[in-house]
Amino acid sequence: MNQASVLRPRTPPQPNASAPKGEDDFTRYVGISVAFHLLLLACLTMRAVFYPSEPMILDRAIRVDMVGLPDKVKTLPPEIKEAIKDNPPAPKPVEEAKPEAKKEVLPDKPKAVPIDNKKVNLDKAKQKQDSALKRLEALQRIESQMKESKAKAQANAKPQAVRGNEVSPGSALTGIAKIENDSYLTDLDEHVKKYWDLPNFLANSTLSASVVVYLNESGIVIKKVLVKSSGNEIFDDSVMASIEKASPFPAPPKRLVNVFMVDGIQLGFPD
Amino acid sequence: MKNLIASFSIFSLAFFFALPEAKTQQSPVYIKVGEANLKKSLIAMPSFQFQGTPVSAPGFAKTGKELFDTVSNDLSASTYFEFINQGAYLEDPATTGLKPAPGTPGGFSFEKWKPVGAEFLIRAGYRISGGELTVEAYLYFVPQAKQVLAKVYKASVADARTVAHTFANDVVKELTGQRGMFLSKLVTVRSAEKGQKEIFIMDWDGSNVKQVTSHRSITQSPAWSPDGKSIAYTWFAWHSNHKVTNADLFVYELGTGKRFVVSYQKGINSGAAFTPDRKHILLTISSGGNPDIYRITTEGKSPVRLTNGPKGAMNVEPAMSPDGRKIAFSSDRSGRPMIYVMDSDGSNIKRITFAGEYNASPRWSPDGKKIVFAGHEKSHFDIFVMNADGTNMSRLTSAKKPNGKMADNEDPSFSPDGRHVVFVSNRTGINQLYMVSVDGETERRITFDRHEYFRPNWSPFLD
Numbered sequence: 001m002n003q004a005s006v007l008r009p010r011t012p013p014q015p016n017a018s019a020p021k022g023e024d025d026f027t028r029y030v031g032i033s034v035a036f037h038l039l040l041l042a043c044l045t046m047r048a049v050f051y052p053s054e055p056m057i058l059d060r061a062i063r064v065d066m067v068g069l070p071d072k073v074k075t076l077p078p079e080i081k082e083a084i085k086d087n088p089p090a091p092k093p094v095e096e097a098k099p100e101a102k103k104e105v106l107p108d109k110p111k112a113v114p115i116d117n118k119k120v121n122l123d124k125a126k127q128k129q130d131s132a133l134k135r136l137e138a139l140q141r142i143e144s145q146m147k148e149s150k151a152k153a154q155a156n157a158k159p160q161a162v163r164g165n166e167v168s169p170g171s172a173l174t175g176i177a178k179i180e181n182d183s184y185l186t187d188l189d190e191h192v193k194k195y196w197d198l199p200n201f202l203a204n205s206t207l208s209a210s211v212v213v214y215l216n217e218s219g220i221v222i223k224k225v226l227v228k229s230s231g232n233e234i235f236d237d238s239v240m241a242s243i244e245k246a247s248p249f250p251a252p253p254k255r256l257v258n259v260f261m262v263d264g265i266q267l268g269f270p271d
Numbered sequence: 272m273k274n275l276i277a278s279f280s281i282f283s284l285a286f287f288f289a290l291p292e293a294k295t296q297q298s299p300v301y302i303k304v305g306e307a308n309l310k311k312s313l314i315a316m317p318s319f320q321f322q323g324t325p326v327s328a329p330g331f332a333k334t335g336k337e338l339f340d341t342v343s344n345d346l347s348a349s350t351y352f353e354f355i356n357q358g359a360y361l362e363d364p365a366t367t368g369l370k371p372a373p374g375t376p377g378g379f380s381f382e383k384w385k386p387v388g389a390e391f392l393i394r395a396g397y398r399i400s401g402g403e404l405t406v407e408a409y410l411y412f413v414p415q416a417k418q419v420l421a422k423v424y425k426a427s428v429a430d431a432r433t434v435a436h437t438f439a440n441d442v443v444k445e446l447t448g449q450r451g452m453f454l455s456k457l458v459t460v461r462s463a464e465k466g467q468k469e470i471f472i473m474d475w476d477g478s479n480v481k482q483v484t485s486h487r488s489i490t491q492s493p494a495w496s497p498d499g500k501s502i503a504y505t506w507f508a509w510h511s512n513h514k515v516t517n518a519d520l521f522v523y524e525l526g527t528g529k530r531f532v533v534s535y536q537k538g539i540n541s542g543a544a545f546t547p548d549r550k551h552i553l554l555t556i557s558s559g560g561n562p563d564i565y566r567i568t569t570e571g572k573s574p575v576r577l578t579n580g581p582k583g584a585m586n587v588e589p590a591m592s593p594d595g596r597k598i599a600f601s602s603d604r605s606g607r608p609m610i611y612v613m614d615s616d617g618s619n620i621k622r623i624t625f626a627g628e629y630n631a632s633p634r635w636s637p638d639g640k641k642i643v644f645a646g647h648e649k650s651h652f653d654i655f656v657m658n659a660d661g662t663n664m665s666r667l668t669s670a671k672k673p674n675g676k677m678a679d680n681e682d683p684s685f686s687p688d689g690r691h692v693v694f695v696s697n698r699t700g701i702n703q704l705y706m707v708s709v710d711g712e713t714e715r716r717i718t719f720d721r722h723e724y725f726r727p728n729w730s731p732f733l734d
Contacts, residue, residue, distance in 0.1 A: 068648060069627040069646045069648045070655070070665055070666050072653075073711065189302050189303060193304050193305050193307070193308075196307040197310045198308065198310070199311075199312045199390070200311055200350060201312070201351040202446075202447070205448075233412070233415060233417070234446075237412075238307070241414075259300075265302060266299045266300065266301045266302070267301075268304060269304050270303065270306050270307060271304075271305070
């Protein structure tokens with residue numbers, strides 16, 4: 001009996017009277033929630049309308065590289081500066097040492113150049129200039145001879161072939177001469193710059209000057225002419241002093257000796 | 272036809288033979304030497320010669336030494352000159368005149384100064400009569416045996432330093448064409464008793480110190496007006512009505528001794544900088560919560576807020592460019608304090624420093640091309656200078672304290688000639704004033720005492 005009652009199938013739960021009440025509560029709570037949210041939305045809207053907040057400023061994005069501040073550039077002591085000045089870091093090639101050996105008779109520093117030597121060098125320069133003038137005279141004679149031949153050509157009534165782009169002495173440099181010339185000039189500015197000391201108080205000036213220097217075959221300055229003054233005597237003095245200190249210049253290439261002796265080289269300080 | 276060909280041949284030959292002659296007339300090869308090596312000029316300056324009677328001027332030796340020391344210090348600080356040791360002189364300046372022989376009997380000889388390497392020679396003498404000092408001074412360019420400058424100065428004996436500074440200024444003006452800064456002054460905060468800090472003014476070389484404030488409180492951030500007649504500073508003043516201490520901004524007139532309160536809003540009113548026209552003052556005010564930069568008239572009216580956030584960020588230490596168009600300031604809006612530049616109306620803000628951990632105290636050079644500031648890195652501050660757009664930054668200072676640790680170098684300010692920067696350094700253990708040349712090569716100590724100095728500000732030209 002008891003067993004039968006145990007085995008009796010379970011009857012489904014009967015609906016009770018409280019179920020409709022729970023649904024009503026749920027509906028009421030949902031309604032309250034909706035009303036509360038609407039009220040909150042209304043409040044926020046009112047606040048936004050009547051009490052606007054400050055606009056949020058979004059700056060433009062920037063990239064930030066985390067880098068250290070620069071180190072202080074240490075200046076070399078004067079004695080080290082002088083040592084570097086006297087011994088430039090770039091050593092000269094062995095080939096260039098040979099012409100220096102030839103200059104053994106020349107003084108190491110321009111201050112030590114004896115006046116007598118200068119006179120000798122000036123004489124040499126004059127000789128060179130005389131030879132150059134003779135060369136020009138010879139060319140003028142050739143020109144007159146050519147005029148005579150030209151007259152003969154007119155007489156022969158045959159057209160003379162015009163000479164082409166033939167390099168004659170004294171015209172534009174080409175080939176090895178040009179290479180030698182360019183190479184020589186490239187080193188020359190550094191050579192002079194090394195000896196140009198300008199007073200600190202003229203550091204920010206915009207002064208400039210030009211000097212034409214005439215060199216002999218050994219590179220010794222035989223003449224210097226201030227062709228453009230800066231208008232400041234101290235500046236000009238520093239320029240002329242630098243040329244004196246820089247003499248002797250590197251010896252010009254043999255085939256260009258006459259060019260630098262007759263035409264000279266114009267140096268712009270600083271440009 | 273034959274004539275035509277003949278003419279052409281003649282022309283061709285003439286042209287051909289004209290070439291060598293043209294060569295003889297052409298310009299020589301032109302070479303640009305480039306920038307020169309800069310060097311200090313060797314200068315000889317014998318002691319100033321007393322030209323009066325010692326009986327009538329008992330203190331003449333002291334005056335002469337003061338004149339000599341002041342000129343010597345000025346010209347040495349200029350970084351233009353290196354003085355020749357007086358022991359190397361080949362003639363006795365005491366027995367030779369101030370002008371050269373043979374034009375002046377008994378005058379000095381240029382030939383005696385050339386061998387010692389003198390490029391410039393200063394000869395000066397002075398007389399004292401009835402408390403009036405008369406100084407006669409000459410500058411000569413020795414290589415050309417030429418007189419460059421000749422001046423006579425008259426002043427009271429008490430103004431001997433002013434006379435010396437004026438002569439040094441004249442030397443610089445004559446040689447460079449630029450004004451010398453030797454009559455300029457510094458205004459700075461200096462420690463006083465019981466933790467108090469007062470405002471002091473001194474000559475650029477640290478002499479002639481004068482106390483400006485006696486508040487027995489804390490003052491900070493003094494700044495010169497563009498005409499050098501007024502100083503703006505912040506004083507932690509006691510407000511008895513509210514019973515609080517507040518950092519208020521004042522302007523003090525040096526000529527009249529009058530003081531005006533300019534801004535006293537709750538919180539900080541500090542970091543003042545005059546605009547070039549002297550009509551306004553830029554300052555930091557924190558009454559709005561975070562410190563921001565404002566512009567206010569020198570009478571304390573019409574405050575205009577120039578920076579506004581971002582929220583939580585501080586914008587402080589304004590410095591106006593000499594042309595009045597830009598304002599440099601420091602701000603931590605990017606996280607760490609860095610230097611920014613904006614237009615004078617607060618627009619167009621641009622960050623210009625990105626290096627280091629902390630950059631502060633920007634100050635413009637007088638020409639407006641550079642900005643100097645204090646940069647913090649590896650636990651200490653150093654002085655840096657850069658172009659106004661933030662490029663080409665270089666470090667000007669680096670020093671160690673006696674204990675081996677790196678010293679702090681901060682609070683920079685440009686000299687009126689733009690060639691030097693004054694700053695505070697604790698390299699001796701206490702904050703003292705120093706100056707460094709704008710290339711960082713030459714440093715000089717300005718103060719030698721046991722006080723602590725803060726926030727020095729270099730005056731404009733005062734002469």
